[in-house]
Amino acid sequence: MTAATVNAPASFSGPLTNDDVERIRRDFPVLDQLINGKPLVYLDNAATTQKPRPVIDAISNYYLHNNSNVHRGVHTLSQRATDDYEAGREAIRRFINAPDSSEIIYVRGTTEGLNLVASSYGRKFFRAGDEVIITGMEHHSNIVPWQILGKEIGIRLRVIPFNDQGELLMDEYESMLNERTRLVSVVHQSNALGTINPVSSIVELAHARGIPVMVDAAQSIPHLPIDVQAMGADFLTFSGHKMYGPTGIGVLWGRADLLNDMPPYQSGGEMIRSVTYEETIYSVIPHKFEAGTPDIAGAIGLGAAVEYLEAIGMDRIAAYEQALMRYGAERLAATEGVRLIGTAENRGGILSFYMESAHAHDIGTILDAEGIAVRTGHHCAQPVMARYEIPATVRASLSFYNTTEEIDTLIKGIDRVIEVFG
């Protein structure tokens, strides 16, 4: 990839130190600015992460030097664009340890990955009376596609409940599995609670009955090492923009034998091997599912994001963010009037909280005046809010570029909320 490695971070060894994090922060130009006169404290990483220079450079390098359509022309630019586009696919395969890069399907994001499986796999294999199991902590994107399919075909959605800490009741899950279950589709890490679900156990119980499992890894892949073969899942999907890559690109990974059995999801160019008026023969995977000109720059940017994460190391990232989350949770728990929502033992860098004295939007406005960016609302997980009988939470979501000083700034901001609202 030409010039895509400009400003790549130096190698790291041992746990991330404060100096390492300072160095990493310099890779993210957007972090270096004042918001309302205060240094930006970006704690909305679960909504979208910022982009490091190598990702920005890879995208601009493509447009500056290589812009062309992929898999079409015999000319040099088309060859370069195709090489970089496919190099992104290979980088992603390596990152999640998929057996083969043909199993990596570029989509727009997690939402499209889920819709693709519901639409293609679901329509072909589900019949009236069949059941799909999800968890009680899904993003709306892992609820609605199954509901739509449910209305169309007559399938039933089963929901695994969770306890007050935000941990799935695995006994309930096991008792839901039966001969009508066609798919288990679960979120790996909850965007509203931070819970990291025991995906390997979920897979094991499903596979013992021959049921495939789909994993929504949108919130986990930026923070944890993911190995689809060790996990044992059958489908896994995620978004580029939550893992330091561009918006508009994401991945659906699926086991080749399943993908080969599935009909195309959309139709057009790229996914066709031959067309006559009598018959159309589809391409092989992954092209069968990539109709039309894809987001080439997005795929190249995502490849660069994956390389950036690998250079730091996912184990190192997970350990650093875990320590930061524990520190934040302790400080929030010690703050009068703050109730943490989501206290599972195994959870990622999400600090979701509720204050009786002030509505989430008021808290968000006061924090913004302090330069702090958080998400406020129901986080597209209304059933989770209903479970805790609250309308909305404030969510601070962490990245490896955040620091304990930034957590301290958040706590000071909450003190301002208490001054105003009591």
Add this chain to the structure above:
Amino acid sequence: MASLPDNPDALYGDVIMDHYRRPRHRASLSYADVEAEEFNPFCGDRATLQLRLSHAAGHSPSIQDVSAHAEGCSIIQASASLLADNLRGRTVEQAADLSQLFRDLMQGKPLPPVALSELGDLGALEVVRQYPVRVKCALLPWVALEEGLRKLGRRGAAGG
């Protein structure tokens, strides 16, 4: 980029906080001529409005009693409370004029010189304009009012 006032807490001035902490006319009416509800699915905020009219002979109907119930942030609650406080005694046409005036205020349109005195303590919500994402919070109870007035208008047209 939106510029904030020097004091970032300006949004939470005395009038807004007073109406947020002690919302007026929140209890629902035992009888209402019209009821309207508005919901913002993005944030879950909700405003419910009830109006009771008086029909004195020879006069156009005026608003005798109001209930405004809002769920959500301080801004929607204060706006609902201030709305209810300012509606009583107005005719349906006057209520519609006030609503238009308030909308113009929140959308930064030039107002006639008499407008500010006409708006009274509703003027306290003008500060919300400096927080563009919060303007819809302030407007939600007024959207409910406009829907209620439309219902009355349709009914009037059908009856007349």
